[in-house]
Amino acid sequence: ETGVTQTPRHLVMGMTNKKSLKCEQHLGHNAMYWYKQSAKKPLELMFVYNFKEQTENNSVPSRFSPECPNSSHLFLHLHTLQPEDSALYLCASSLREGRDNEKLFFGSGTQLSVL
Amino acid sequence: GENVEQHPSTLSVQEGDSAVIKCTYSDSASNYFPWYKQELGKRPQLIIDIRSNVGEKKDQRIAVTLNKTAKHFSLHITETQPEDSAVYFCAAHNTDKLIFGTGTRLQVFP
Numbered sequence: 001e002t003g004v005t006q007t008p009r010h011l012v013m014g015m016t017n018k019k020s021l022k023c024e025q026h027l028g029h030n031a032m033y034w035y036k037q038s039a040k041k042p043l044e045l046m047f048v049y050n051f052k053e054q055t056e057n058n059s060v061p062s063r064f065s066p067e068c069p070n071s072s073h074l075f076l077h078l079h080t081l082q083p084e085d086s087a088l089y090l091c092a093s094s095l096r097e098g099r100d101n102e103k104l105f106f107g108s109g110t111q112l113s114v115l
Numbered sequence: 116g117e118n119v120e121q122h123p124s125t126l127s128v129q130e131g132d133s134a135v136i137k138c139t140y141s142d143s144a145s146n147y148f149p150w151y152k153q154e155l156g157k158r159p160q161l162i163i164d165i166r167s168n169v170g171e172k173k174d175q176r177i178a179v180t181l182n183k184t185a186k187h188f189s190l191h192i193t194e195t196q197p198e199d200s201a202v203y204f205c206a207a208h209n210t211d212k213l214i215f216g217t218g219t220r221l222q223v224f225p
Contacts, residue, residue: 041217043159043204050211090158104161
């Protein structure tokens, strides 16, 4: 294990449901990220939290709502999603200081299916 | 903003052959270029990276080259093995974020 854990691993939800994805890192990092991975598309950066402050919101629809209560935990709250939101959602973390501050450590992802 | 293009999208090689994956980027300010490997059903993992002040870096069977003038970088895998089969992503670091390519699915046949 790399020290970044995501739950749940799989999630099936209807368009009217509300669910949350959870990410936890045990690496002492201070930045956390949500990425969306869809088939045949690049990894899409959704949100960045640096020292618990959101520094990036990459034009993500409001039906995705992130929360970062501390530098070790990151949530993605989901509500009224669309079928096209079905994808693998990856959490990552990094240490934003020093030379190797761009190195990302990924979790295993949550495979989301919206029916 | 930065744009990263990656080719080919799929690559099939015989075990023992070499594999080369190429990426181009658009923003000359990008200064860090990692490569991630994602095996089926697993998380992406960093396998090698290169910074803009270096032209080539090697780690056992994998190497990365960077041409800053042409704004392209490549991953080279020699003596490929079946366990090299995975999707490989290149990325460029620009203004505090990594922009990824679309990925290359490498299949190594025994």
